[in-house]
Every structure is written in structure tokens, then in C-alpha cells.
Amino acid sequence: xxxxxxxxxxxxxxxxxxxxxxxxxxxxxxxxxxxxxxxxxxxxxxxxxxxxxxxxxxxxxxxxxxxxxxxxxxxxxxxxxxxxxxxxxxxxxxxxxxxxxxxxxxxxxxxxxxxxxxxxxxxxxxxxxxxxxxxxxxxxxxxxxxxxxxxxxxxxxxxxxxxxxxxxxxxxxxxxxxxxxxxxxxxxxxxxxxxxxxxxxxxxxxxxxxxxxxxxxxxxxxxxxxxxxxxxxxxxxxxxxxxxxxxxxxxxxxxxxxxxxxxxxxxxxxxxxxxxxxxxxxxxxxxxxxxxxxxxxxxxxxxxxxxxxxxxxxxxxxxxxxxxxxxxxxxxxxxxxxxxxxxxxxxxxxxxxxxxxxxxxxxxxxxxxxxxxxxxxxxxxxxxxxxxxxxxxxxxxxxxxxxxxxxxxxxxxxxxxxxxxxxxxxxxxxxxxxxxxxxxxxxxxxxxxxxxxxxxxxxxxxxxxxxxxxxxxxxxxxxxxxxxxxxxxxxxxxxxxxxxxxxxxxxxxxxxxxxx
Numbered sequence: 001x002x003x004x005x006x007x008x009x010x011x012x013x014x015x016x017x018x019x020x021x022x023x024x025x026x027x028x029x030x031x032x033x034x035x036x037x038x039x040x041x042x043x044x045x046x047x048x049x050x051x052x053x054x055x056x057x058x059x060x061x062x063x064x065x066x067x068x069x070x071x072x073x074x075x076x077x078x079x080x081x082x083x084x085x086x087x088x089x090x091x092x093x094x095x096x097x098x099x100x101x102x103x104x105x106x107x108x109x110x111x112x113x114x115x116x117x118x119x120x121x122x123x124x125x126x127x128x129x130x131x132x133x134x135x136x137x138x139x140x141x142x143x144x145x146x147x148x149x150x151x152x153x154x155x156x157x158x159x160x161x162x163x164x165x166x167x168x169x170x171x172x173x174x175x176x177x178x179x180x181x182x183x184x185x186x187x188x189x190x191x192x193x194x195x196x197x198x199x200x201x202x203x204x205x206x207x208x209x210x211x212x213x214x215x216x217x218x219x220x221x222x223x224x225x226x227x228x229x230x231x232x233x234x235x236x237x238x239x240x241x242x243x244x245x246x247x248x249x250x251x252x253x254x255x256x257x258x259x260x261x262x263x264x265x266x267x268x269x270x271x272x273x274x275x276x277x278x279x280x281x282x283x284x285x286x287x288x289x290x291x292x293x294x295x296x297x298x299x300x301x302x303x304x305x306x307x308x309x310x311x312x313x314x315x316x317x318x319x320x321x322x323x324x325x326x327x328x329x330x331x332x333x334x335x336x337x338x339x340x341x342x343x344x345x346x347x348x349x350x351x352x353x354x355x356x357x358x359x360x361x362x363x364x365x366x367x368x369x370x371x372x373x374x375x376x377x378x379x380x381x382x383x384x385x386x387x388x389x390x391x392x393x394x395x396x397x398x399x400x401x402x403x404x405x406x407x408x409x410x411x412x413x414x415x416x417x418x419x420x421x422x423x424x425x426x427x428x429x430x431x432x433x434x435x436x437x438x439x440x441x442x443x444x445x446x447x448x449x450x451x452x453x454x455x456x457x458x459x460x461x462x463x464x465x466x467x468x469x470x471x472x473x474x475x476x477x478x479x480x481x482x483x484x485x486x487x488x489x490x491x492x493x494x495x496x497x498x499x500x501x502x503x504x505x506x507x508x509x510x511x512x513x514x515x516x
Contacts, residue, residue: 081117103462118194121191143207155224266310313514334428338432410436411437
């Protein structure tokens with residue numbers, strides 16, 4: 001089952017790529033805002049040519065169509081936002097269309113409406129392309145990577161021309177506007193169920209959304225508070241992608257969960273450590289290769305073979321920063337620790353719509369290999385259902401690994417940047433009792449509106465994603481919330497290479513029982 005495939009890099013690589021304006025950075029949105037259980041998008045179909053600008057009538061017509069199709073397509077568009085509030089914003093946005101707009105201006109306006117639904121799989125992604133183009137053209141941006149904790153904005157990496165700004169220092173204001181207000185304004189562009197999820201996304205994307213809100217700036221006046229409580233104002237120059245790339249290598253060392261991307265080893269205290277990495281083929285050269293599980297299966301099987309050979313009885317599976325992917329991959333790993341058949345959901349209901357049917361047909365028609373058997377299951381379901389109907393979608397249980405399983409105790413380590421299928425894996429481990437979950441709560445949802453599909457608006461060619469399904473975690477908890485760890489391990493404000501979270505997890509694992 002495809003969860004979310006768009007995120008091609010992990011958190012720190014992705015954040016820096018976005019600041020530097022790389023194409024990969026622009027593609028990285030998929031899983032950060034994609035959340036749980038999004039299907040692979042359908043192949044590109046014929047779209048209208050991109051114009052320099054669009055007339056008010058064109059933009060109005062597409063905005064009207066966007067809202068009407070979202071109402072028909074989304075499983076429950078008003079699950080978190082009352083219809084009257086969305087109607088009010090829709091009318092406000094509509095009234096503001098008084099002159100020609102560029103595609104990026106229309107995309108930003110449309111995303112404001114879609115984000116108001118507060119569903120991670122309802123979104124317009126065009127801002128990433130506009131941002132990448134702006135950065136490629138040496139457009140200047142806010143020169144900090146940020147950490148957001150308890151609604152407060154902190155400096156995670158200082159990429160500015162002012163070297164004395166402290167890492168971990170709190171940004172109190174930008175250009176005289178309180179940081180809390182900037183967070184409120186930038187969150188309005190983010191499709192997310194909760195403020196916590198929006199903030200975890202903004203830890204990657206804050207400079208981009210500040211650009212959307214404030215426009216291009218040559219510099220910023222920032223007010224910063226140090227750890228000892230001193231506050232001061234300073235001017236910092238906005239920086240180009242090349243300038244940020246040049247200074248990035250001179251930053252103090254930070255925790256790097258990207259190298260190696262996948263890791264299997266024995267920690268000093270004899271606890272096994274497995275970092276599976278993303279649940280897709282990150283080395284893929286084509287769309288079909290992205291779902292080739294061969295290398296991943298070899299890695300996982302070799303890892304568990306090594307744990308058996310080394311007589312490992314306690315294992316940490318590190319899902320921190322995991323962007324998600326496909327259960328085709330994660331089941332290879334989970335089946336090694338499962339003591340009985342399982343599913344990653346207890347309920348999977350789909351609202352049938354014309355756009356969902358069309359997207360599924362396009363996927364099968366244009367890329368049957370990437371579509372796989374799940375799309376054909378959807379097609380069979382749609383063949384007997386009418387638009388507007390809500391139907392149950394079923395999948396067979398996944399069986400434990402037929403060649404044997406890990407007999408020891410398992411601990412899954414999660415954090416606020418565990419997304420999508422990573423969340424589903426953690427929920428499965430917790431709900432079936434396959435192991436204990438450690439770390440900080442995920443911001444992405446374990447029960448969510450997902451299985452995203454897309455449609456394209458006829459005048460502007462803007463693509464809109466919508467969640468066609470409601471997927472409930474294995475234990476049946478329907479509340480929209482993340483995975484709460486069995487044992488909490490707070491994440492440091494600024495993570496350093498000594499990896500305090502993993503150290504604490506290893507201590508907990510080492511003193512735990514040796515057998516599940």
C-alpha cells in the first residue's frame with residue numbers, strides 16, 4: 001500500500017536543499033506535508049500551457065472549481081474546520097481577485113483555502129516550484145534554519161553574515177513583528193491537522209513561507225534572546241542559495257541521520273540498532289524502480305541475520321526523521337518482529353468520486369508497474385460503487401516472516417519528524433504489542449484522512465491533492481493524533497552528534513527484558 005512517496009531526502013538535507021534552492025528540495029514536499037497513506041500521484045497528463053499571467057476570470061473560475069471539487073472529492077472536507085469558516089475564507093479570497101495573477105500567486109491563494117481544511121492530504125504544492133525557481137535565480141532568503149518548540153522560534157543553524165548569533169537562541173521578532181505572529185501567518189499556508197504538525201513542517205520550510213508572506217527582502221532586522229536572557233537587535237542580510245551553500249559547511253556539527261541513510265549495527269552496550277531509512281528505493285532512477293524492494297529486502301534480511309549471529313536480544317528500530325513510503329517495504333521489516341498476522345489499519349473507508357476514479361484509471365493506464373495491485377483493487381471497488389458512496393477497502397493481513405523472526409525485545413524510536421508510513425509502522429508495533437515505542441510523539445497522524453489523489457484545474461493547470469479515505473490505526477482509535485510513546489524521551493532543543501535521544505533509548509533497552 002503506497003503511503004507517501006514524494007519526500008526524496010531526509011530532514012536536514014531537505015531543509016538545506018530548500019534554502020539552497022535545489023530541484024530535489026522542491027520535490028521534497030510530498031511526505032512532510034503528505035502525512036499518512038498517500039498514494040503515488042498519477043502520471044502527468046496533458047495540461048494547459050503555463051501563461052505569464054492569468055486573467056481574473058480564469059483565476060476565479062479555477063478557484064470556484066477547486067472548492068466545488070474538493071467538496072465532492074474529499075472524504076470529509078469539514079472534519080476539522082466548520083463549513084461556514086471555509087466559506088468565509090473562500091469569499092474573502094475570491095473578492096481579492098481583482099487583477100491578473102501569475103501562476104505562483106494563484107497557487108498561493110488557492111493553498112490558503114485548501115490549508116484551511118487542516119488536512120495534510122488536502123493541498124496545492126505549487127509554492128515549492130516557485131520557491132525553487134526563485135532560489136535558482138539567486139533570490140535572497142531568510143538565512144536561518146529554525147527549530148520550533150512550544151510555539152517559540154529558535155535558531156537551529158545560523159547561515160547569516162552575523163557570526164555571533166547563538167545556535168539555540170530564540171528569535172523574538174523579525175522586522176518588528178513578533179515571531180509568534182510570523183508563525184501564525186506562515187502556518188496559514190501549511191496543510192496540517194494540528195499546530196504541532198504545521199510547526200514540524202515549518203522547521204524545514206519557514207524561510208520559504210516567510211518569503212511567501214513578506215516577499216523578497218534584501219535583509220531582516222531580528223531580535224534575538226540568548227540562553228542567559230539577554231535580548232538584542234541586529235540586522236542580517238538575506239542570502240542567496242550560493243551564499244548559504246558556502247557557509248553551510250562551516251557550521252558547528254549537528255546530528256546527521258542521513259549518513260548512512262540505512263544502518264544496522266551493535267551498540268556498545270550490546271543492543272542492536274536498525275535504522276531502516278525511507279520505505280522506498282532511494283536509489284531509484286525511474287518511477288517503477290522507486291518501488292523495487294530487492295535491495296531493501298537484502299539489507300533487512302542481512303541485518304536480522306547479523307543480529308542472530310551476534311546473539312542480540314534487544315533491538316532499537318530508529319524511525320526518527322523517517323519520511324515514510326510504502327508498506328511493501330516496511331512489511332519486510334515488520335514481518336521480522338511480528339508474532340502474528342497484522343494490518344496497518346483497523347478501518348479503511350473510501351469516498352468514491354469522479355476525480356478519484358479518473359486518477360486511479362490514469363495511474364493504471366500510464367504506469368501500471370508503479371500502480372501495482374492496489375490500484376487494480378481500487379478499480380474493482382469503483383466498478384460497483386457510485387460517486388458519493390462511502391465504501392470499505394480491505395487488504396489481506398501480512399504474515400510473520402516465514403523464515404523465522406527476531407525473538408528479542410523491540411523498541412521503536414520516534415520523533416516529531418517521523419512521518420507517513422513511519423508513523424504507521426510505529427502505530428502497528430505499539431498496537432499489536434510487537435515492541436515498545438520510545439521518543440517524542442509524532443506530529444503526523446496515526447489515524448488520518450489520506451490515500452491522496454489529485455486533479456488539475458483547467459485554466460491555470462494547478463494541481464490539487466485531496467484525501468479520499470479515512471484510515472484508522474490498528475487499535476481502532478479514531479482520534480486525529482500522532483503516536484504517543486510508551487516511554488517519553490525529550491528531543492534536545494538543538495540535536496548534536498552525541499545523539500542524546502539514542503543514548504537514552506539504548507540505556508532503556510539495555511535494562512529491559514531480553515525476550516518479547
